[in-house]
Amino acid sequence: MFKFSDRVSSTFLTSLMYLMVLIFIFPIVWLLLSSFKPGSELFTYPLKFLPENPTLDNYEYAWTTMNFVRYFINTTIVTVVTTILTILASASCGFALAKYKYKWLSVFFVCILATTMLPTEVIMGPTFTIIQSLGLYDSLTGLIIPSISTATGIFMFRQFFITVPDDLIESARIDGASEGKIFFRLMLPISKPIIVTLAIFSFQWRWNDYIWPLIVISSPEQYTLQIALRNIIAANSINWPLLLSASVISILPMVVLFFIFQKYIMDSQATSGLKS
Amino acid sequence: MVKDKNKIWALTFVITNIILFLIFFMSPALIGIYYSLTDYSGISANFIGLENYIELFQDSSFYGALFRTLVYAGIGVPFTYCVSLAVSLLLTSNQTKGKSFAKIAFFFPWLISPIVAGVIWRWMFGESFGLVNYVIQNLGFEPIPWSSSGVTAFIVLFFATVWIGTAFNMLLFISALVNIPKTFYDAARIDGANSVQKFWHITLPALRPTSFMVILLSVFNLMKELPLIQALTDGGPGSDTTMLVQYIYETGFNKLDIGYASAASMVLFVLLMTFALIQLRYEKRWRV
Numbered sequence: 001m002f003k004f005s006d007r008v009s010s011t012f013l014t015s016l017m018y019l020m021v022l023i024f025i026f027p028i029v030w031l032l033l034s035s036f037k038p039g040s041e042l043f044t045y046p047l048k049f050l051p052e053n054p055t056l057d058n059y060e061y062a063w064t065t066m067n068f069v070r071y072f073i074n075t076t077i078v079t080v081v082t083t084i085l086t087i088l089a090s091a092s093c094g095f096a097l098a099k100y101k102y103k104w105l106s107v108f109f110v111c112i113l114a115t116t117m118l119p120t121e122v123i124m125g126p127t128f129t130i131i132q133s134l135g136l137y138d139s140l141t142g143l144i145i146p147s148i149s150t151a152t153g154i155f156m157f158r159q160f161f162i163t164v165p166d167d168l169i170e171s172a173r174i175d176g177a178s179e180g181k182i183f184f185r186l187m188l189p190i191s192k193p194i195i196v197t198l199a200i201f202s203f204q205w206r207w208n209d210y211i212w213p214l215i216v217i218s219s220p221e222q223y224t225l226q227i228a229l230r231n232i233i234a235a236n237s238i239n240w241p242l243l244l245s246a247s248v249i250s251i252l253p254m255v256v257l258f259f260i261f262q263k264y265i266m267d268s269q270a271t272s273g274l275k276s
Numbered sequence: 277m278v279k280d281k282n283k284i285w286a287l288t289f290v291i292t293n294i295i296l297f298l299i300f301f302m303s304p305a306l307i308g309i310y311y312s313l314t315d316y317s318g319i320s321a322n323f324i325g326l327e328n329y330i331e332l333f334q335d336s337s338f339y340g341a342l343f344r345t346l347v348y349a350g351i352g353v354p355f356t357y358c359v360s361l362a363v364s365l366l367l368t369s370n371q372t373k374g375k376s377f378a379k380i381a382f383f384f385p386w387l388i389s390p391i392v393a394g395v396i397w398r399w400m401f402g403e404s405f406g407l408v409n410y411v412i413q414n415l416g417f418e419p420i421p422w423s424s425s426g427v428t429a430f431i432v433l434f435f436a437t438v439w440i441g442t443a444f445n446m447l448l449f450i451s452a453l454v455n456i457p458k459t460f461y462d463a464a465r466i467d468g469a470n471s472v473q474k475f476w477h478i479t480l481p482a483l484r485p486t487s488f489m490v491i492l493l494s495v496f497n498l499m500k501e502l503p504l505i506q507a508l509t510d511g512g513p514g515s516d517t518t519m520l521v522q523y524i525y526e527t528g529f530n531k532l533d534i535g536y537a538s539a540a541s542m543v544l545f546v547l548l549m550t551f552a553l554i555q556l557r558y559e560k561r562w563r564v
Binding site: 233 | 281282283285288289290292293294297299300301303304305307308311361362363369370373374375377378379380382383384385387388389390391392395396397402405407410414439442449483494496498500502503506507510521524525527528534539541543544545548549552
């Protein structure tokens with residue numbers, strides 16, 4: 001009797017879970033299938049689930065009519081460069097916050113936490129003034145520099161370095177290693193799991209970022225993918241065949257990256273120290 | 277002597293972040309306060325005291341945006357919280373099968389940008405071409421005006437918000453759920469507790485710190501959401517889904533009424549801070 005009810009609830013919960021999986025996955029499947037339908041098929045009733053005449057025309061169209069290669073390169077440059085700089089800046093800052101005891105460092109840590117309370121979205125106007133007066137307006141550099149600093153990254157590294165025993169650093173000091181050498185040769189290598197986790201997060205933040213390109217970029221040569229997509233949507237009548245295929249293309253790099261680094265993201269321990 | 281040397285090293289390690297903090301956080305914040313007291317429109321700024329704030333509190337379009345932002349967060353956050361928790365419970369239950377695939381499926385929307393998420397849901401809920409209305413019509417009902425009525429536009433927005441927000445909360449919940457000691461549940465079972473009782477008296481209290489975090493992060497994310505709404509409804513129909521951030525953006529960048537927009541920014545900032553401080557009072561673990 002007990003066994004039976006166990007099996008019933010197991011079947012029920014598993015079905016419930018997969019019903020939710022279906023709801024979560026379906027919108028993406030529908031986007032993907034639609035992107036292979038020729039323009040005429042997209043709007044003809046009755047709608048078919050699978051494309052009747054699957055075609056790559058929409059993709060070719062997106063790749064050739066829009067300056068897609070350009071947007072792709074721009075987004076890649078910004079994402080890769082920012083991610084590398086973010087890791088270096090966050091790791092060194094997190095290390096200092098964890099291992100040196102100065103009052104001004106604690107004050108600065110509180111300042112870093114405070115930044116999460118005033119997101120850029122809230123102060124777009126003044127941020128624009130700063131960008132302009134620094135001569136960063138309408139340049140990829142203007143996208144990279146402000147995004148280097150992230151409270152989440154600093155916090156992740158600080159939490160990690162707190163768990164590293166002080167003896168390890170002390171004995172390196174006794175061996176005559178400088179603080180810089182200790183950081184680069186000893187601390188950075190042992191923080192590899194945090195580096196990978198932050199790299200994935202940073203990649204996703206920058207690849208999908210909208211608010212900074214919106215403030216900083218104006219000319220089409222500097223567009224990132226998100227801004228280019230937004231421009232298709234903002235048109236008077238949306239070019240859906242173009243928008244659907246362009247959207248799929250913009251997702252692809254993230255999907256590839258996800259499947260390579262899946263275990264780092266899904267490993268629950270890596271995110272357990274994540275707070276902001 | 278050694279101590280001083282270390283001080284220089286410590287400064288070297290944090291200098292990048294200090295400079296970035298001063299330039300891209302401190303300065304905009306101070307400039308924002310200053311702008312909010314002026315009639316700055318991109319050319320010259322005259323000091324006008326609290327006039328912007330007084331005008332703001334008589335401006336019905338500002339009130340509208342403020343009200344919609346609160347409704348959006350007020351409904352969207354509990355909704356996201358419940359779905360994230362339900363998904364995480366299913367993914368950590370020992371009665372469900374095929375969890376690794378399901379976990380990837382629930383996590384997938386995290387990879388997708390808010391702009392593309394907006395596109396995806398807009399495509400599904402297109403009024404005259406969308407799949408959802410097609411199915412509704414085939415079932416013999418009237419098609420629903422997803423994008424020409426404010427209420428239904430809000431409903432689609434909630435779907436999209438939950439869809440994209442679940443993944444990250446799920447990671448936080450799962451890492452907390454697997455850390456609840458099994459012995460708690462064993463003891464409860466011996467005492468004859470059923471699943472509902474175990475959930476109320478063990479799981480939920482153990483998740484308290486995580487719940488606070490998920491709610492805090494979700495409130496912030498929803499209150500500052502812009503790309504998802506821009507791609508999905510563009511604040512429409514009319515201004516029925518225009519939130520504060522979009523209102524600030526349009527006032528500041530399209531109408532170039534930067535002083536006025538900055539005053540609205542300060543109101544949003546005070547809202548966010550009030551909420552964060554209320555949460556901090558209740559959540560000691562945040563203090564580090």
